[in-house]
Amino acid sequence: MTEPFILAHLRHEKVVNALKLLTSKSIRDSIYRAYVTTVKNANYRKEAEQIYTNATTFTDNGMAPDFIYEDVNGKMVSLRDLRGNTFISMYGRPGAHPARRRFHTWRKWSRLSMERTSRS
Secondary structure: OOOHHHHHHHHHHHHHHHHHHOOOHHHHHHHHHHHHHHOOOHHHHHHHHHHHHHHHHOOOOOOOOOOEEEOOOOOEEEHHHHOOOOOOOOOOOOOOHHHHHHHHHHHHHHHHHHHHHHHO
16 A cells, blocks of 8 residues: 555554553653644544543543533433433434434433333
8 A cells, every 4th residue: 555645544543543542641642742743634633632632631430521411302411410320321423324213212211211210
């Protein structure tokens, strides 16, 4: 493979995977600095910056930052409201076929679960 765009894409994939998986901060920092100074594709640079920021900000078993989302019943819920409870967070593009099917399945499951709870 000698096509420049293929080589650039393969390099990008290697770098972002390394940024996601490396636990050594010094190696991760070194790879990130070398990559962002040489990458020409702005989208690749932006993705690497976001992944690097996430890798340096969030830790395993750390508290997730608060966010607000719409649940399957259309109610706005914040992560803070759910603290101490078990919940499943699914995300995706609702218009996409597999996501739409999962969304409707979860909505149905949620309604059935609520009905059972209210009867108890």
